[in-house]
Amino acid sequence: MLECAISAISMLRQKHVKALKLLYRLLRRYEYVPIHALASKLGMKADTTRKILEYLMNMELIESRKRDYEGYKLTWCGLDTLALHKLRNLIELKEISHRINVGKEADIYACRGIDGRLYIVKTYRLGRTSFSKVKAKRPIYETTAGWLVMSSKAAKREFQILTKLWEVGVSVPKPIAHAYHMILMEFVPGRELYKARLKNPLSVFRTIINETLKAYTKAEIVHADLSEYNVIINEATEDIWIIDWSQWLPSDHLEAENYFRKDMENIVKFFHKKYRIDLNTLRGILEDTIRAFGKD
Ligand SMILES: Nc1ncnc2c1ncn2[C@@H]1O[C@H](COP(=O)(O)OP(=O)(O)O)[C@@H](O)[C@H]1O
Ligand SMILES: [Mg+2]
Incomplete structure (x- = not known):
């Protein structure tokens, strides 16, 4: 559900969003990103970085591990937060909690745009169940944090093709925007x-x-x-x-x-x-x- 992300967004300052974006970028490289890598890329001391990370952990946007080394990783709520943060210029966040469908690889939410129209947010959640059929057709990514990356890739892939189909005049819902693992599209009445x-x-x-x-x-x-x-x-x-x-x-x-x-x-x-x-x-x-x- 998106409640976690919606309540987190209003609590975030720029430094928190910056840390979340960095954790997303480093997903491909580490399962848990070492604190020193985060501190150096943020240009901060480890203690200051840790404070930001603890704040994000309290909102369940990230998880930590202390075994072997101190590391952090983005959660689904963290990824939802990044995506909604990017989409919030287009949609009314308080109007998005209505989930209309839970599918095998995505959740579908209806929402109202800031223009007053109805939209659909398709949120990919790969890895939730078994996807043998999906896997057979798609390349498999190596990291375990890979589900978040794969979900973002799947959303991008569907958004690009929806755009192409829309442009050549095939009857598909009009695609509006893509953010991480989410696609924003027109709600079609039927x-x-x-x-x-x-x-x-x-x-x-x-x-x-x-x-x-x-x-x-x-x-x-x-x-x-x-x-x-x-x-x-x-x-x-x-x-x-x-x-x-x-x-x-x-x-x-x-x-x-x-x-x-x-x-x-x-x-x-x-x-x-x-x-x-x-x-x-x-x-x-x-x-x-x-x-x-x-x-x-
Ligand atoms: N643009 C849309 N407008 C209205 N309803 C939609 C739209 N997109 C999806 N839905 C609803 O959500 C359901 C699931 O969406 P779909 O894209 O088929 O995902 P899944 O992978 O879960 O099958 C659809 O069967 C439909 O009821
Ligand atoms: Mg379907």
Whole structure:
């Protein structure tokens, strides 16, 4: 939850933020950063540095260890604090405690922007459960503090691709900003496809495969985790948004075509099962659309 970070932010002065940022930068090098390394990089004496660190420890933003050597490391709350500190010019922090979803690799919070609009903060929390499927597709990082680093990389990777998809006109939530392991994006008004009751399922099916093909041909990206859980639909307007691009692959990846086919098959099967549309009809529309895109 984000309460820890939200209450910490108002208690921080510049020197505390500087120490947290330094601990983040050194995550890749040490599991626990030695006090002398922190003191020298901050240009302070060890005693002064220790006071800052103790202050951060009281708020649970960092942890220490005394065995072998005196060292410190960032906690999840510390990373949340850094990210929210960076995003606070865009969002109302007091409006962000509403967690709407706990997923296998991320928590989703709804929040209000300082412009009054609704936004989503997707907060990566890799390492929380077993990720054998994720690991198979992503490089593994060496350090144990690696989950914090991997979560930040995953957020950056999804933000970059959302930006590209948005720019080429694929229907995705508009990405706003990225900070460490968090992505700030537009809140889209709808429900997941599996929960919706559609009046024109065939037309929605067409829209989904169209958007997926647009992503494949214009942004050169395969979603690779497409299903009725990662499509949001506004039932009144039948507008759709494809979300959760965390597992995307470039279209020149060896497995890209297989994943593309798998994505399409998930959608075909969903419409067949839920709306009882004939499989051959759905596959026919799919092949026609693929052919039409090929002619572009
Ligand atoms: N931009 C958004 N607007 C509205 N709801 C969203 C948005 N992004 C995510 N959600 C909600 O959060 C859920 C999980 O988000 P998702 O990106 O799929 O993460 P996960 O990796 O947990 O599946 C979605 O199924 C949806 O209900
Ligand atoms: Mg999802």
